[in-house]
Amino acid sequence: MTNNENVTGDGNTAGHGSAVGGEKGTLVIGGRGKTGRRVVERLRRQGRPVRVGSRAGEPAFDWDEPAGWAAALAGTDRVYVTFQPDLSVPGAPDLIGALAEAAVAAGARRLVLLSGRGEEAARLCEERLKVPGAEWTVVRASWFNQNFDESLFVDSVRAGELALPVADAVEPFVDADDIADVVVAALTGDGHAGRTYELTGPRLLGLDEVAAELSKATGREIAYVPVSAGDYRGVLRENGLPEELVELFTVILDGRNAHLADGVRQVLGREPKDFADYARAAAASGAWDV
Known part of the structure; x- marks a missing residue:
């Protein structure tokens, strides 16, 4: 998805916290990603048993090794599903469907999928999640605020120049903490089965x-510099990033997502975090210190 949930890498821990009322655990796939690690933290604070699904976990979870899924699912009754590298890649719908079937067979019926807002390919994955017996919830998120301090654009912000090929695009950036709060509610609360929530x-x-807000938060000028798709493809290549990100900017940010949704309010009964508040907190944490 456009948000690169797992760009920080796979989780390298596995295990369970103390159970609440003897409940089974939650498998959090991509448990060190932007939302995954926040979901793990919240569940553990509630005293709920959690397993971080990753290649380095014990037992391991690897999207490319379906034979190992049963071991990762054992002892769980709910799963937070994030897909690496992206729901738009060929074969993703089949893997999501196979995981959903394996989860239900293992007794993990409550499934919450992180999806991308405005991504047609992601919709196919959403449909494949809805296997018989699954209590599914889909969380469609717009672009993460945390793309600016945890992954894609952090170096650009530190350098003082946000160069991207989307001059006229607008986006309702959403905070990863809000997403995690919604996901935890869907995993642990009632009334979310069969629901699709759009989060902005x-x-x-x-x-x-965005550049102006970052400038205010950091106390130094962060300039937005529109560049051509061809030039940006070269920048990505030089930095070892996939050139497909060009299509991400030119297609996903074409205006289809230029409207607000009320998923955060529906689930949590409060307003989502504003980008300015996020930027101030990230700056105070030292995320953009040079």
């Missing part, structure tokens, strides 16, 4: 406005 922040922002 509280306002639309162009990248020039």
